[in-house]
Amino acid sequence: MRTDIFARLDREPVPPKIEVPRMTRTRLALFGGTSAFYLLIVVAVLLSTWLVTLDWKIMLFRPYQQWPELHAFLDYYVVLGQRGPTAVMVAAWLGWRSWRQHTLRPLLSLGAALLLLNVTVGAVKLGLGRLGPHYATQIGSAELFAGGDIFPSGHTANAVVTWGILAYLATTPRARRYLSALSAVVALGVGLTTVYLGTHWLSDVLLGWAAGLLILLALPWCEPVIAVVESWVLDRRDRIRERLRARRRLVPSLPVASGGPRLFPAPADREEPARETVGTAASHARPARGRPSDRLTA
16 A cells, blocks of 8 residues: 555545535525625615715726736736636546546536526626626616626636635545635635726625625535436446447457357358259250160161
């Protein structure tokens, strides 16, 4: 057995026993509180309350002009909230974990979280149709139902989900604490960066944080479906493997002409009537005739 640090990179001989998160009372309380906060933000924007006024004050303050030296760095940092790059990075890590632990649950959990993210956040974006700060038309307006798609912030919600899923799938309490803190810092930074760059209102970011957190809190409800899908996929994989092994057993190792095994038994020889040569058949068909000279003598 390997004892060096690279032993953790080897595949485990048997799938480890992983405790699946459950919907506890604490999680239910957090889910309810976050849902109330989510609705509060939506109502505050719909009624153009003080939150919309704060949005406009920050937008007119133009943070990217106040601290231009941060612009270059934050242009790269905000990529940590883009769906494509983050999904590829996290999927690569979780794919390795799936291979190492003989389970599809990490990848299926990521897929379920991203599906919920696209459906819920996308529906609210298109339904409210809010314009971003760079496309605002009337000072003090909430800019709703104008064909936009920035409320809630997709960058922020995606950062919460894609990095938070690592903490959700952590196998030890210590790793869960560290990953939770790391994902929270990344998500907070991505959200505030979009406000700095002027691509989102502050209320967009607040709603994005709430939307992403709601998806992570709701994932235990998806665990039974994830287990069913994993069982079905693994069952199909085993069936395909059995079919391939059966075909390999039937494939001949040598060509049939060289005396190798046959895929199917040779057909039994049919009984055919004996064939005679043409000359023999003709002698039986006609009696022998004498020579002409013999007929004349007779």
